[in-house]
Amino acid sequence: FQPWVINGVVEPPANPLTISQTCVRFNDIDNVGKTGRHFTMFEMIAHHAFNKKDSFIYFKDRTVELCHELFTKELGIDENEPTYIEEWWEGGGNSGPCFEAIVRGVELATLVFMMYEETAQGRKNLPMQVVDTGYGLERFAWVSQGVPNAYEAVFPQLGGKLKQMLRLDVDMHILKRYSALCSKADVHSQGAIRAVKEELSIELKMDFEHLSSLLRPFEQIYTILDHTRGLMFLLNDGVVPSNVKDGYFARLLARRAMRAMDLLELDASLSDVVGWQIEEYSNYFPELGKNRETILQLSRVEEAKFERAMEKGKAMVERIEKEGRLDLEAMIELYDSHGMDPETVSQCAKSPPVIPDNFYALVAQRHENPLDENKTTTREIPGGSTELLYYQDDTVQSFQAKVTAVLEEGVVLDKTAFYPEGGGQETDYGTINEFKVSFVEKAGTAVLHHITGEWKFSVGEVVTGIVDWERRKQLTRQHTATHIINAAARKVLGKHVMQTGAHKSEEIARLDITHYEGISHEDLRKIERIANDIVLENREISQSVLPRDEAEGKYGYTLYQGGAVPGRDIRVVNITDWDVEACGGTHLHNTGEVGFIKLLRAKRIQDGVVRLEFTSGSSAVSTVQELDRSVETMAKSLGSPKGDVPKALLSLLTEHEMIKEELKELKRGAINNAAKDLSNEGKTVSGINLI
Structure with a gap:
């Protein structure tokens, strides 16, 4: 729930809240296997309370009572055994006092009372006081079973199997x-x-x-x-x-x-x-x-x-x-x-x-x-919030708006149909009162339009903006194609495939995905074929804004391809029965509008990450036409039909290798003959042959 619930971005699914979650942690990895209690992966069970000014649930006293009741009434631990040691806790930029709950020398729970935010300016009070507890399920199993350590409690069958394979025995x-x-x-x-x-x-x-x-x-x-x-x-x-x-x-x-x-x-x-x-x-x-x-x-x-x-x-x-x-x-x-x-x-x-x-x-x-x-810091842009018209009606090509701020680079408007650079999608181009818009950026809730040339605007002035629609349509095709290809790659390569990055320009786009090896030409063709099948099926693409917790509950965390997105509400792009992602980019209304997808190449850019480069729509058609022209040129040079270019090229290469071997033989023969001639022309001086 850090930072979303604490910052008020989303409401907790319940208040008070009880959860169990699988966790991984590596700061104790050197102790794993040795201390009897440390794990890198463990099941954390917990109860939480989120106390606001107008809604108090419970805090320190009740938290300790609940913990003590669990130990003594539910688990049967003698009421004199639990010991509570007060400590200080810090994590995720927040802090507060805590109690470590100890039973028989084992810390079974940590009861944290999150009260402060740690900032560069010092410690500040949080807008809510949070009960953040953590109970170690593995340690409960250890203490309740009375076995030598937590590993024996958690892995009885598999641990026994390994010990049997190694014929190990020791006094417990x-x-x-x-x-x-x-x-x-x-x-x-x-x-x-x-x-x-x-x-x-x-x-x-x-x-x-x-x-x-x-x-x-x-x-x-x-x-x-x-x-x-x-x-x-x-x-x-x-x-x-x-x-x-x-x-x-x-x-x-x-x-x-x-x-x-x-x-x-x-x-x-x-x-x-x-x-x-x-x-x-x-x-x-x-x-x-x-x-x-x-x-x-x-x-x-x-x-x-x-x-x-x-x-x-x-x-x-x-x-x-x-x-x-x-x-x-x-x-x-x-x-x-x-x-x-x-x-x-x-x-x-x-x-x-x-x-x-x-x-x-x-x-x-x-x-x-x-x-x-x-990583870059978000700049402060004056002028207040800009209304984003492309989310209300993505067909708006021209609009009128009021200038709310004038900066050296350009102007901030009270509303705009220009899409600012973000989510890997390049910025829209166009004009404002016939002056060229060369870049659009969003900072916070304001959108700044960079303008070239000798322009002059004043705050309060009403202006007319016109979006370069051909560019917008192509960028939109590229973005929708990215979602289609991502799901196609997951279908061909496996469920481990996740997006790690993307970029969409007019001519070419790229999608970086997780994969453990390079992608073969055969798999690349499969991905391309499946992606184009989805295009031909003309599937509906819906775009909706949902509360974060509702979207996560409905679609799961695979929504966040490329990383989590901020905000209380998130925009969800759903390609029917194919792909669902949280995305703020522009998208088509159905897959058929993409037209055609052409995968150009796949290459490993780092260990565990493969980059797919592709293009779509009219750019894909131009790419295929250019490839066709190249094949036609080769066919003319080889004197063969286009369909026979591979065969003719292979024949030419074979002939080339044969000629190379013949040249080698000729060179060897020429060298031998030259050596014989020199030998015949030599003289003998004092019993030594001189050439």
């Missing part, structure tokens, strides 16, 4: 004491974990190295169980493993899991274990079963990439060490680019580097908030 008391001491010490580093093991070795009167050797395979198994489960859910949600953004975290889980499997010499692949996880969870999450093949395919692709990266990485370690720069930055780069964890780097290096305790947390932190080089 050792695991139980290890987890208990970790909870008591509240460990957050490898050094702290080592200290716990030292304490346990003294308590058990056991050699430290022997104890560590007993615990190590269990730590690796728990890591595999947690990471493959988290990976399964990320892949199911359409995340494609890569070196950037969300894809990086999927890759981090996959490679840490594979590394643990290698250390254990487990006779199973990553996709095997992910497949077993799907079997365990598909009864509770049916979509996992439906997406099984896609999830497993992505897992297999990541396995192959990991093997190739490791081969290249070992040579890089040797080179980097020779250059004398095998430091933390180099190690993170080796892990990011080649999947080489610090332990592997140490094995390959002549002088093992120093490995920080929180290495993986540092790696994850680097990718949690990547620097956006393209």
Whole structure:
């Protein structure tokens, strides 16, 4: 609900609210498998209350009462066992006091009271006071079952399977004491974990190295169980493993899991274990079963990439060490680019580097908030709000409006039919009182029209605007074609396909999608064929404005192709039974108006992202005609019909290769003959032949 509910953009679905949500978190990744309680993927159950000035629900006292009643009356915990420790909480730019609810040394819940906004100017009161609780379902299972740790509670079947495959056996008391001491010490580093093991070795009167050797395979198994489960859910949600953004975290889980499997010499692949996880969870999450093949395919692709990266990485370690720069930055780069964890780097290096305790947390932190080089700040534009006529009637080509502000670049109007650049769609062109409009931008609720030439306008003046309609129609075709192609790509390549970016100009458009490999010519043709079938079917395209929560409830979060959009209400573009997206661009009324779609090429622009370049409408026709002219020119040069150009070209290339071989033979013969002639002309001096 941050920031939408707190900022008043949307209302919560209920108030008070009770929810359960699957979460992923990576700041504790170094502790996963070791402490007995840390997970990268977990189920968070919670109850919330949103208190406004005119509507108070409940706050601190009632929140603690509800938590205590759950523990004691519903779960049967002795009423003297829960301990509530007051702390301070910060997250998402907000803050407030909180209580950590502890039972038997395990933090079962955190009760947060969100009261403040953290700003550059200092701490400010929020417009509402929010109860934000979090109860760890996995930890509830652990405490209620009395097993040694949370992993044994959450993964009884699959954990047992892996232990049986490895023929592992250990005194459960050792695991139980290890987890208990970790909870008591509240460990957050490898050094702290080592200290716990030292304490346990003294308590058990056991050699430290022997104890560590007993615990190590269990730590690796728990890591595999947690990471493959988290990976399964990320892949199911359409995340494609890569070196950037969300894809990086999927890759981090996959490679840490594979590394643990290698250390254990487990006779199973990553996709095997992910497949077993799907079997365990598909009864509770049916979509996992439906997406099984896609999830497993992505897992297999990541396995192959990991093997190739490791081969290249070992040579890089040797080179980097020779250059004398095998430091933390180099190690993170080796892990990011080649999947080489610090332990592997140490094995390959002549002088093992120093490995920080929180290495993986540092790696994850680097990718949690990547620097956006393209990020720009929204400029302040005077003149008040501009009414957007193209949303009311998208056929308006000319209009009259009043000037509300005059700037150096141009004017702000009280209403406009000019579409400003946004959502990957280029700006409209046209004229205002016969002066050329070269660019249109929107900042907040105001629209600024950039005007070229020696113009002069005054505030309050009524002007006439005329939109370059041919340009608008072509940009609209390109935008609608983008939606059609996006859905076609998902149908051909898999449900993991999501839009990551797009740009629409008159001549050419591009769509960037998530995909784990390059797109073959055959698949490209399939996407083009399906997209044009949708065009020919002349499907209706509806455009409606819905409250955000209603739209999300009706269509799901795949609405947000390319990222979430701001606002209490969102504009939804629905191509009947084909594609539904939140979109602020201009669109046609039916798919037939696109005319024709021509996919030009597909290329990988970064790991896990493929760019489709295409054109539509009259531009597509011009492109095909130009291609036809090129083929016709080639046909004339080859002296063959257009339909036989490939055959004639292949024949020409074959003949060319034959001539090259003949020339090589002639050159060799000429060289041999020249050598013989020189040899015959030589003289013998003191028994030595001189040429």
